[in-house]
Amino acid sequence: MAGPDLKSPGVGDGVSSKADRHKRIGVFDAIRGFSVISMVLFHLCYDLRFLAGADLSWFAPPLQDIWRASISWTFLFVAGCMCPLSRSNLRRGLAYGTVALAVYVVTIIAAVDVPISFGIIYCMSVCTLVAWLLGKLHCLPQGPIAAAVLFILFVLLLGFSSGTIGIGPLSLALPHALYEAPGLAWLGIPGPGFSSGDYYPLVPFVFMYLAGASMGTWFEERGYPRWACRAHVPVLNLVGRHALLVYVVHQPVLLLLTGVVWE
Numbered sequence: 001m002a003g004p005d006l007k008s009p010g011v012g013d014g015v016s017s018k019a020d021r022h023k024r025i026g027v028f029d030a031i032r033g034f035s036v037i038s039m040v041l042f043h044l045c046y047d048l049r050f051l052a053g054a055d056l057s058w059f060a061p062p063l064q065d066i067w068r069a070s071i072s073w074t075f076l077f078v079a080g081c082m083c084p085l086s087r088s089n090l091r092r093g094l095a096y097g098t099v100a101l102a103v104y105v106v107t108i109i110a111a112v113d114v115p116i117s118f119g120i121i122y123c124m125s126v127c128t129l130v131a132w133l134l135g136k137l138h139c140l141p142q143g144p145i146a147a148a149v150l151f152i153l154f155v156l157l158l159g160f161s162s163g164t165i166g167i168g169p170l171s172l173a174l175p176h177a178l179y180e181a182p183g184l185a186w187l188g189i190p191g192p193g194f195s196s197g198d199y200y201p202l203v204p205f206v207f208m209y210l211a212g213a214s215m216g217t218w219f220e221e222r223g224y225p226r227w228a229c230r231a232h233v234p235v236l237n238l239v240g241r242h243a244l245l246v247y248v249v250h251q252p253v254l255l256l257l258t259g260v261v262w263e
Contacts, residue, residue, distance in 0.1 A: 026231035031135030033240030035074045040250050052258045080212025084219045084220040089132035096125035119198030127209035147214035159187045
């Protein structure tokens with residue numbers, strides 16, 4: 001009787017081959033597409049309640065906070081996972097930064113709500129540039145253990161911009177004087193008078209992004225499961241492939257629609 005067929009991971013065992021490594025991973029597009037649609041619905045509810053005055057009393061914490069986190073955390077984790085698949089994370093990071101700057105300028109000019117400075121697209125930009133630099137230095141974290149440690153750090157630092165670290169009764173208050181310094185809002189230390197309609201500073205969100213990058217580099221070495229590569233839900237994958245474009249155009253469209261409906 002012939003012995004077992006020992007072979008390297010490939011088509012036969014449901015793992016992508018090296019030739020497939022830099023093709024689009026369908027599951028990322030689908031997840032990102034779902035999150036983009038969720039984001040549009042979230043902003044629709046926000047605009048209706050806070051700008052158009054609609055009676056949406058259910059759109060409030062804790063549901064509002066959980067919904068918001070489910071969108072932004074997913075964006076950052078998936079973006080991190082996709083780092084090894086990018087032809088140029090430097091170019092990708094700078095492209096995000098350009099969009100973030102444009103969003104800041106437009107929200108100042110429009111003056112519909114609080115201008116967005118250091119929002120989610122800024123966060124995507126700076127996190128991508130951090131991952132690019134770590135990759136150049138050959139110290140980008142890799143593997144499930146690194147991802148778990150980074151996620152724990154992310155959770156422990158969730159209150160950093162509010163002046164605390166830790167969880168619940170185990171949290172510690174940071175010195176108040178630290179938050180009196182101007183010019184550090186980008187890092188996660190908002191100074192006096194700082195405000196933003198969307199605030200995702202480098203700390204703690206870089207740790208969520210790097211947790212995704214850790215898993216992305218790990219799968220890049222081993223190959224993605226075939227089901228992940230081939231995952232395809234037509235609408236979700238289409239939206240996911242054009243997530244940045246949808247982000248840019250959806251809010252002006254929503255403002256127009258809510259203004260027409262509720263005037």
